[in-house]
Amino acid sequence: MHAITVEDKQLVLSEVPDPEAGDGEVVIDVTAAGVNRADVSQRQGLYPPPPGAPPYPGLECAGVISAVGPGVTDRHVGERVSALLSGGGYAEKVAVPAGQLLPVPAGLSLTEAAALPEVACTVWSNVVDRDRLRKGRTLLVHGGGSGIGTFAIQLGKALGASVIATARAGKHEALRALGADLVIDYTTEDFVSATRDFNGKGADVILDIVGAKYLSRNIDALAPDGRLTVIGMQGGRKAELDLGQLMAKRGSVSSTSLRARPPADKARIVAAVTRDVWPLVEAGAIKPVINGTMPLAQAAEAHALMESSDHLGKILLTP
Ligand SMILES: NC(=O)c1ccc[n+]([C@@H]2O[C@H](COP(=O)([O-])OP(=O)(O)OC[C@H]3O[C@@H](n4cnc5c(N)ncnc54)[C@H](OP(=O)(O)O)[C@@H]3O)[C@@H](O)[C@H]2O)c1
Numbered sequence: 163m164h165a166i167t168v169e170d171k172q173l174v175l176s177e178v179p180d181p182e183a184g185d186g187e188v189v190i191d192v193t194a195a196g197v198n199r200a201d202v203s204q205r206q207g208l209y210p211p212p213p214g215a216p217p218y219p220g221l222e223c224a225g226v227i228s229a230v231g232p233g234v235t236d237r238h239v240g241e242r243v244s245a246l247l248s249g250g251g252y253a254e255k256v257a258v259p260a261g262q263l264l265p266v267p268a269g270l271s272l273t274e275a276a277a278l279p280e281v282a283c284t285v286w287s288n289v290v291d292r293d294r295l296r297k298g299r300t301l302l303v304h305g306g307g308s309g310i311g312t313f314a315i316q317l318g319k320a321l322g323a324s325v326i327a328t329a330r331a332g333k334h335e336a337l338r339a340l341g342a343d344l345v346i347d348y349t350t351e352d353f354v355s356a357t358r359d360f361n362g363k364g365a366d367v368i369l370d371i372v373g374a375k376y377l378s379r380n381i382d383a384l385a386p387d388g389r390l391t392v393i394g395m396q397g398g399r400k401a402e403l404d405l406g407q408l409m410a411k412r413g414s415v416s417s418t419s420l421r422a423r424p425p426a427d428k429a430r431i432v433a434a435v436t437r438d439v440w441p442l443v444e445a446g447a448i449k450p451v452i453n454g455t456m457p458l459a460q461a462a463e464a465h466a467l468m469e470s471s472d473h474l475g476k477i478l479l480t481p
Contacts, residue, residue: 163177163178163179163180163181163253163254163255164176164177164178164253164254164458164481165178165218165250165252165253165254166218166219166220166252166253166458166461166479167217167218168204168205168217168218168219171205171206171207172205172462173205173219173252173461173462173465175458175459175461178218178253180255181216181250181253181255181256181257182229182231182257183229183230183231183234183257184231184232184257185231185232185233186231186232186233186234186259186260186261187231187234187257187258187259187260188227188229188230188231188234188237188243188257188258188260188263189227189228189229189231189255189256189257190223190224190225190226190227190228190243190245190255190256190257190258191225191226191227191228191254191255192223192224192225192251192253192254192255192256192481193223193224193225193226193272193273193276193480193481194223194224194225194272194273194275194276194277194455194478194479194480195220195222195223195251195252195253195276195458195478195479195480195481196220196221196222196223196251196276196277196279196280196281196309196476196477196478196479197461197464197465197468197476197477197478197479198221198222198280198309199308199309199394199396199468200221200421201219201220201221201252201465202465202468202469204219204249205219205465211248211249212248212249212421212422214248215247215248215249215250216247216248216249216250216253216256216257217249217250218249218250218251218252218253219249219250219251219252219461220247220249220250220251220252220253220256220479221246221247221248221249221251221279221280221421222244222245222246222247222251222276222277222278222279222280223244223245223247223251223256223276223279224242224243224244224245224266224272224273224275224276224279225242225243225272225276226240226241226242226243226272227239227240227241227243228255231257231260234260236260237260237263242266242272243263243264243265243266244263244264244265244266244272244275244276244278244279245258245262245263245264245279246258246262246264246279246280246283246420246428246431246432247262247279248421251479252458252461252479253458253481254458254481259425259428259429261425261426261428261429261432261433262425262428262429262432263432264278264279264432264435264436264440265436265440267440267443267444268444269443269444269446270443270450273455273478273480274450274452275450276478277309277450277451277452277475277476277478278313278443278450279432279435280309280420281309281310281312281313281314281476282313282317282435282439283420283428283431283432283435284310284393284420285310285313285314285317285369286317286431286434286435286438286439287418287420287431288369288391288393288418289301289314289317289318289367289369289391290317290321290438291431291434292389292391292416292418293367293369293389293391294367294389295318295321295323295366295367296321296322296323297321297322297323298322298323299323299324299366299367300323300324300325300326300357300360300361300364300365300366300367300385301314301318301323301324301325301326301365301366301367301368301369302326302327302328302353302357302365302367302368302369302383303315303318303325303326303327303328303342303368303369304327304328304348304353304368304369304370304371304372304376305328305329305371305372305394305396306327306328306329306333306337306342306345307327307329307330307333307336307337307471307473307474307475308371308475309451309475309476310369310371310393310394311327311329311337311371312337312340312451312474312475312476313448313451314369315327315337315340315341315342316340316341316447316448316449317439317442317448318341319340319341319342319447320442320447320448323366323367324343324360324361325341325342325343325344326342326343326344326345326346326353326356326357326360326365327342327344327345327346328345328346328347328348328353329345329346329347329348330347330348330349330471331347331349331350333345333474334347336474340451343360344356344357344360353379353383354379354382354383357383358383361385363385363386364382364383364384364385364386364388365383365384365385365388366384366385366387366388366389367388367389367390367391368380368383368384368388368389368390368391369391369393370390370391370392370393370394371392371393371394371396372394372395372396372397373392373394373395373396373397373398373399373401374395374397374398374399374400374401375397375398375401376397377392377401377402377403377415378401378402378404378407381404381407381408381411381413381415382407384411384413385411386411386412386413387411387412387413388411388413388414389413389414389415389416390413390414390415390416391415391416391417391418392415392416392417393417393418393419403415450475450476451474451475451476452475452476452477452478453467453473453474453475453476453477454473454477454478455477455478455479455480456477456478456479456480457479457480457481458479458480458481460479461479464477464479
């Protein structure tokens, strides 16, 4: 089969052996795969695949099952699925544990379904499972125009929360159309005062992709008893934490990585997303936001676009 391999930090379309379905796995013939910021870090040599994962980039896909491994009794060849992967999505075929398969939500094409698994599982596991966002609370999403951000805005609104997002000005109109109640241009405005002015107390939940550069200001922007979860380090990994500042708000700070979670944990998240989030997608309350689709052979161009940050939502690759 063809897959994208990483050679000297470049993405190359290569001929590689077909994957086989191991115990508890299926093989998917990939219709489309999502591009994620983590794939850029992997290409740059900063984020190696975890042990046992396919060496090729790609954390999500959708397609059709073409082989079923030993021990898998509830899946069949020809079934249309989407999947949360530990790697290997940039390929014509990928093997994945059956517990990481999701159905294709009714009303979506296979290509559209490829835009959802990584963002849905990441956002749900942090904002809902961990940080208990619900009706009446306020969510602040940094990077509102990212794949993660466009999903988080819609999920927050679907849950009945108020949603604030940060993004460059050119993305504001699109983020308001997704439901954001307030959009802040982080290049010219102070998101701390804008967030406090919005509801008089700050954000109950903050989903942050910036990391070190925003740690102190994020705590300033938290409401009493607020929860900050850091899932990205685009603004650095080391910062000083003022425990007094955090304690005064009874705040909490946490951080997670979806890719590093054990398979059983991923299967739990995938099952919960299928149960709680897919109905919102099928009802039209959450739509995949797709910037564009490119052939697999243009993976390098897709990474260049992602690094420019000029995209909105997801970039997809089609083998
Ligand atoms: N920990 C996990 O499990 C996990 C899982 C998935 C993703 N992530 C992380 O989530 C982030 C988003 O991933 P993605 O694939 O959705 O990325 P993406 O689509 O490439 O989006 C990244 C966005 O970051 C925005 N940005 C850059 N600096 C910013 C700042 N100072 N304030 C606000 N926004 C800023 C850019 O938007 P503008 O044009 O508005 O600047 C850009 O659109 C990445 O950091 C990724 O590593 C973590």
